[in-house]
Amino acid sequence: MEQFLVLAGVSKRYGGVRALDNVDFACNRAEVHAVLGENGAGKSTLIKTIAGVVQPDAGTMTLDGKKLSLRTPQAANDAGIVCIFQELSLLPDLSVADNISIARPPRRFGLIDLRAQRRRAEELLAGIGCEDVNPMMRVRDLPLSRRQMVEIAKALGKDPRLLILDEATSALTGADVERVYAMLARLKASGVAVLYISHRMHEIEALADRLSVFRNGRHIETFGRGERSPDQIVQLMIGREISAQFPPKPPRAEAPPMLEIKGLSWEDRLHGVSLTIGRGEIVGLGGLDGQGQKELLLALFGVLKQVSGEIRIGGRRKTIGSPADAMTAGRQTGGASGGANGGQAGVRSGGGIALVPEDRKTEGLMLPMSIAENLVIASLGALSNGPFMNTGRERVAVADAISRLQIKVGRDSDAVHTLSGGNQQKVVIAKWLMTEPAVILLNDPTRGIDVGTKQEIYRLLRELADQGAAILFYSTDYDELIGSCDRVAILYDGRIVRELEGCALTEQAIIAASLNLTRTEPAHV
Amino acid sequence: MSDLGLRLRQNAYLLSVIVLFGLVYLLYHLAHPKGFSSAVLVQNSNEVFSLAMLAMAQTIPVLMGGLDLSVGAVMTLVDCLASHLLVGTTTQIALGVLACLVTGALAGLVNGCVVVYGRIQPIIATLATGAVYIGLALFLRPTPGGKLDEDINWAMTNALDDFAGTVGLFSDGLPAWFRPIAGVPTSLVLLVLVATAIWVPFRRSVTGRAVYAIGSSEQAAYMSGLDIKRAKLTAFTLAGLLAGIGGLFLAIQTSSGNADIPQAGGYTLSSIASVVIGGTSLLGGSGSAIGSIFGTAVLKVISFNFRIFDIAPLLQPMFEGLVLLSAISLGALRMLRVKNQLELFR
Numbered sequence: 001m002e003q004f005l006v007l008a009g010v011s012k013r014y015g016g017v018r019a020l021d022n023v024d025f026a027c028n029r030a031e032v033h034a035v036l037g038e039n040g041a042g043k044s045t046l047i048k049t050i051a052g053v054v055q056p057d058a059g060t061m062t063l064d065g066k067k068l069s070l071r072t073p074q075a076a077n078d079a080g081i082v083c084i085f086q087e088l089s090l091l092p093d094l095s096v097a098d099n100i101s102i103a104r105p106p107r108r109f110g111l112i113d114l115r116a117q118r119r120r121a122e123e124l125l126a127g128i129g130c131e132d133v134n135p136m137m138r139v140r141d142l143p144l145s146r147r148q149m150v151e152i153a154k155a156l157g158k159d160p161r162l163l164i165l166d167e168a169t170s171a172l173t174g175a176d177v178e179r180v181y182a183m184l185a186r187l188k189a190s191g192v193a194v195l196y197i198s199h200r201m202h203e204i205e206a207l208a209d210r211l212s213v214f215r216n217g218r219h220i221e222t223f224g225r226g227e228r229s230p231d232q233i234v235q236l237m238i239g240r241e242i243s244a245q246f247p248p249k250p251p252r253a254e255a256p257p258m259l260e261i262k263g264l265s266w267e268d269r270l271h272g273v274s275l276t277i278g279r280g281e282i283v284g285l286g287g288l289d290g291q292g293q294k295e296l297l298l299a300l301f302g303v304l305k306q307v308s309g310e311i312r313i314g315g316r317r318k319t320i321g322s323p324a325d326a327m328t329a330g331r332q333t334g335g336a337s338g339g340a341n342g343g344q345a346g347v348r349s350g351g352g353i354a355l356v357p358e359d360r361k362t363e364g365l366m367l368p369m370s371i372a373e374n375l376v377i378a379s380l381g382a383l384s385n386g387p388f389m390n391t392g393r394e395r396v397a398v399a400d401a402i403s404r405l406q407i408k409v410g411r412d413s414d415a416v417h418t419l420s421g422g423n424q425q426k427v428v429i430a431k432w433l434m435t436e437p438a439v440i441l442l443n444d445p446t447r448g449i450d451v452g453t454k455q456e457i458y459r460l461l462r463e464l465a466d467q468g469a470a471i472l473f474y475s476t477d478y479d480e481l482i483g484s485c486d487r488v489a490i491l492y493d494g495r496i497v498r499e500l501e502g503c504a505l506t507e508q509a510i511i512a513a514s515l516n517l518t519r520t521e522p523a524h525v
Numbered sequence: 526m527s528d529l530g531l532r533l534r535q536n537a538y539l540l541s542v543i544v545l546f547g548l549v550y551l552l553y554h555l556a557h558p559k560g561f562s563s564a565v566l567v568q569n570s571n572e573v574f575s576l577a578m579l580a581m582a583q584t585i586p587v588l589m590g591g592l593d594l595s596v597g598a599v600m601t602l603v604d605c606l607a608s609h610l611l612v613g614t615t616t617q618i619a620l621g622v623l624a625c626l627v628t629g630a631l632a633g634l635v636n637g638c639v640v641v642y643g644r645i646q647p648i649i650a651t652l653a654t655g656a657v658y659i660g661l662a663l664f665l666r667p668t669p670g671g672k673l674d675e676d677i678n679w680a681m682t683n684a685l686d687d688f689a690g691t692v693g694l695f696s697d698g699l700p701a702w703f704r705p706i707a708g709v710p711t712s713l714v715l716l717v718l719v720a721t722a723i724w725v726p727f728r729r730s731v732t733g734r735a736v737y738a739i740g741s742s743e744q745a746a747y748m749s750g751l752d753i754k755r756a757k758l759t760a761f762t763l764a765g766l767l768a769g770i771g772g773l774f775l776a777i778q779t780s781s782g783n784a785d786i787p788q789a790g791g792y793t794l795s796s797i798a799s800v801v802i803g804g805t806s807l808l809g810g811s812g813s814a815i816g817s818i819f820g821t822a823v824l825k826v827i828s829f830n831f832r833i834f835d836i837a838p839l840l841q842p843m844f845e846g847l848v849l850l851s852a853i854s855l856g857a858l859r860m861l862r863v864k865n866q867l868e869l870f871r
Contacts, residue, residue: 053748074750089748093741093810098734103750111729136531154749267864298865305864322866363867 004029004193005050005081005162010059012045019045020056021217027162032184032194034208037237042217043197047166050195051083052076063162074103080161084151084168090139097121097135100154124153129179145173152180163187164195167289169203181207201230202515213237234507245455246483247462252501255279257315258470259439261300264309269295271494272309277439277470282461284485285474287514292494293474294358297441300472301355302326313353313439326353327378330438354378354432356425358443364428365416372398372412374427379434401430406456422453429457433464440464442473446480458484478510492516538804538855539816546822553826556833563684563708570710571682571778573825575600577716578771579792580799580817581724582633582764587800589760590740590809591640591647595655596768596796597789598662599632603772605662608671608782618674622773629769630762632658637761641754647761655793662784669783671776678780681715684708712774716818719770723763724814732759740809798845799824802852823848 005027012020020042027033037043048054050061052070061068063079070076076083090099097118098105106116121135130149139147148168155163169177184194184207198204204211205225212222213236220236228236255278264273269292277283285293299307302320311318318329330351357363365374375398376383383394398412405426409419416427425445432440442461446454461484465471475481481488487501490513498513500506533540554560579596586593603625610621632654639650680691686707689695699707727733735756738746747753771792776782796817803820805812824845831841863869 072750073748074752077750085748089745091738091741091745091749091810094734094737098737102734102738102746105731105734107731111726112731112734114729134528134531136528138535298867303866305866 002029003027004064006062007050008060008062010049010056010061012049012054012056018217020049023059023214023217023219025212025219025222027193027195028210029193030188030191031209032188032196032207034196034198034204034211035214036204036211036233037214041214041237043214044166045217046214047083047085047164047195047197050076050162051081051085051164077103077158080159081164082155082158082160082162083164083166084155085166090147090151090154092140093138095136095138096125096133096142096150099139099150100124100135100157102154104158120157121153124157125149127156128152128183129176145176148172149176149179152183156183160187160192162193162195164197166197169198177203201233201511205230245458247459249462249486250466252486255281258313259300259472260310260312260315262310262312264296264299264307264311265494266295266299266304266307269494270299270307273491273494273496275472275489275496277472279468279470280465281487282465282471282473282485284481284488285472285491286478286481286488286510287491287497289476291491291514293491294443295494296491297355297443297472297474300326300439300441301353314351320353323355326355327435327437328352351438352435353439353441354435354437355441356428356432356443356445360421360424360428365424367417368415370413371402371407371409371416371419371427374416375401375412375431375434378431382435397434401434404433405430405460422449425449425457426453429460438469440469440471442471444475445473446475446477454480478507481505481510482507490514539813539819542802542804542816542819542823542852546819546826549823549826549830553829553833556830563710566708566713567682567684567710569825569829570713570716572829573821574712574716575771575775575778576792576795576799576825577818577821578719578767578774579796580803580821581720581814582767582771583793583796583800584803584805584812584814584817585736585760585764585767586647586651587797587805587807588736588740588809588812589647589757590743590807592797592807593636593647593651593761593764594793595632595636595651595658596764596771597791597793598655598658599629599765599768600772600775600792601784601786601789602632602658602662602665603629603769604776604779605666605671605782605784607773607776608666608673611673611677611776613674618677625773625776626766626769629772630766633762633765633768634758636765637758640761641757655789659784659786659789666782666784669781669785671782673776673780675780678777681711681774681777683711685711685714687711715774719767720815720818723767727763728813732756736760737810740806741811795821795824798849802849804852820852 003026007023007025010020010023010025011018023042023046025046035043035046045054049056052073052075055071061070063081068079070079091102094102097120100121101117105112106120107113108116118135125131125133125135128149130146130153133142133146133150139150142150149172152168169180172180187194196204196207208225210222210224211228211233213220213233215237257276258279259277261273261275264270273292273296275283285296287293295304298304300311300320302322302325311320313330320326320329330353361367366377372394376394379397380389383390383397401407402409402412407423407426407430409423416424419427429445446457461471461473473485482505485505487499488505488510489496490498490500490510492514493516497516498509500509500513554565557565559565579600582596583593606628607621607625610624611618636647636651636654639645639654640647643650676691680688684707686699688711689699689703695703732755735746735751735753738749738751739753739756743753799820800812800817801807801820802823803812803816803818805816827844827848828841831838860869
């Protein structure tokens with residue numbers, strides 16, 4: 001086997017985080033090489049470095065014996081490195097044919113030859129079994145799974161010598177996955193090197209000739225297919241004992257239900273989801289990416305329109321039409337139950353729903369605004385007298401929030417984007433805790449933050465649950481679900497397929513349920 | 526779905542704008558005492574030409590998701606320059622025309638450089654450069670004046686037979702093939718020429734494709750390996766050139782130069798309105814300069830009708846505003862179908 005792509009001593013830092021730490025890595029011609037690792041292990045930085053999207057701080061890359069210095073994605077393409085990214089690189093307003101030939105369209109007399117471009121698109125699409133896609137359609141009008149296939153056709157059109165697939169099959173249907181496998185086999189036979197990134201273990205077992213495991217930005221080990229058992233691979237990926245970093249779970253007691261969901265459906269993403277979360281309970285949402293977890297959280301927070309089904313908070317049915325509704329959803333309940341049960345019914349004074357959103361930079365924070373302004377933005381009503389802010393109470397609330405979550409700030413008047421990722425996330429969480437919610441929804445809150453802050457967040461969640469909040473927590477990290485949740489609901493294709501708790505809550509069980517292996521007839525294959 | 530059906534559906538809005546224009550324009554001719562005559566056509570076409578050029582110019586930055594507030598200023602600058610240069614021998618005039626076009630393109634290139642290398646949003650970059658261009662125009666023509674060559678004015682602002690007569694074509698009688706088109710306005714022919722000679726090749730060039738890509742998703746365009754800087758520079762230069770053609774025609778039409786600041790501003794705003802009525806999305810990525818030409822036509826046909834029908838002329842801005850509003854509302858209909866409210870903000 002000749003080595004085709006070789007990385008030596010490659011490092012990349014983002015602020016204080018070492019995304020790649022002195023990585024040596026090699027990939028051969030005519031083989032499929034899988035890269036494995038937890039979220040945040042450095043896989044995507046590795047790919048971005050190879051694809052010319054980010055420039056490494058140190059180290060060298062050689063391709064076919066020639067030194068590479070890739071300043072742009074175009075330079076990588078010119079060298080024969082083509083990447084299919086997880087986030088699609090298609091242009092929604094242009095046609096399929098335009099997209100496939102975007103950078104190097106066929107030309108006649110200097111102008112784009114539309115007929116040749118269309119033929120080319122038809123050929124490439126036919127090559128991956130997508131004759132049904134009309135090249136004249138706008139990409140905007142295609143369903144997500146078709147777009148992903150167009151993305152693949154676009155990559156193939158660049159005649160790759162090294163093809164990188166980053167979770168490229170996550171949006172595909174079963175039949176399309178088969179076509180992609182066949183395509184990869186053909187490419188391999190013609191000598192192309194393939195780097196394959198996927199969280200789906202069975203895909204990797206079916207496809208990869210060699211596997212490399214990454215952890216915390218380091219290349220841990222490379223081995224051939226079948227040389228390690230799945231258990232050993234998981235151990236390599238985790239590389240530590242799981243239990244230590246999570247706070248102990250209290251014994252489970254019957255708790256009055258705080259959040260009840262019955263038959264929640266929305267578009268084709270949620271199909272009759274029913275779930276009950278008790279007071280003081282932390283429930284995790286698991287499953288493969290994109291099975292409706294995010295939509296469930298958004299539906300509960302009033303972001304989605306025309307959601308059918310029933311939502312009850314503290315036993316009362318609620319119609320939630322907007323995030324503003326969601327924030328105040330428990331308020332009347334608080335007053336009523338407070339009157340009836342002398343306050344011990346325990347809906348806390350704010351009593352609404354809070355959502356720590358998926359993307360803190362766009363949905364969670366106003367990056368140019370100050371830390372203090374961000375912290376109070378969801379509690380303006382409580383901190384104002386009529387139309388004016390009560391600056392005294394505001395200052396107290398900000399100081400409380402900063403000390404409670406131990407946010408490391410210079411001055412609270414600094415712009416929030418000056419903080420590290422972990423501290424930014426703490427600001428988002430603190431902002432919602434200030435509303436004193438009865439139900440806390442979290443969408444992958446520990447993504448891209450350091451281990452220390454993660455542990456603080458787990459402790460905080462347990463504290464909040466102990467004080468009576470109901471917590472619904474989506475995470476792509478199985479350890480996190482096992483370590484911090486009382487119960488985990490696994491979603492598959494917009495439905496809850498399993499609920500796991502106690503000693504049934506294991507990584508194997510989660511993975512099996514995520515792949516919907518427990519059912520005799522999987523929904524697609 | 527058949528290809529024809531797909532094309533019709535993708536261009537449904539533009540087709541409805543064209544039909545709307547056709548109907549209103551037909552009404553105008555029916556009511557006009559000299560309706561369907563070459564003279565009326567010539568007058569209308571001359572009135573539309575400069576704004577149509579500016580609307581085409583404006584389309585390009587709008588397709589990239591920006592706005593160009595300097596198109597009116599570039600037009601005024603070239604107008605003032607032309608009032609000095611378009612006199613003398615045929616060679617001198619030809620060189621003058623060339624100089625005017627180069628000036629327009631240069632002004633556009635400067636805009637592009639400020640946007641690309643200064644990393645400044647187009648709207649604010651062109652607000653500043655536009656003021657500079659107006660300043661230059663005032664320097665060239667502190668007071669309205671100048672006298673352009675009379676022949677070029679006559680040739681360009683009348684029908685084709687006058688053009689032929691002025692340049693000395695067919696001096697021994699009009700040939701048979703020419704007669705049916707003798708009454709077509711020269712400025713209309715020029716408009717079609719510019720649209721086919723500049724827009725059509727642009728639309729099919731890699732740069733043109735890149736302009737749409739940038740407006741659609743600049744990130745994805747970059748990740749697809751497109752040369753974004755070059756595309757932006759070319760696009761702004763082209764916009765400057767088109768605005769320059771508009772200015773050149775304005776000078777020829779009025780036979781003089783005038784650094785009229787309110788007029789420059791008015792033209793800029795009307796160009797944006799034309800682009801929107803023509804179906805180009807202000808978010809970028811979809812639309813066309815052809816649409817903008819018809820957008821201009823719709824705006825202008827309203828004022829034509831005000832002259833024919835006995836409506837108080839003071840109501841005209843209100844009607845133009847209502848047309849603009851309904852065009853925008855049609856575009857916003859899509860939002861009613863959005864079911865994830867986060868998408869409203871993207």
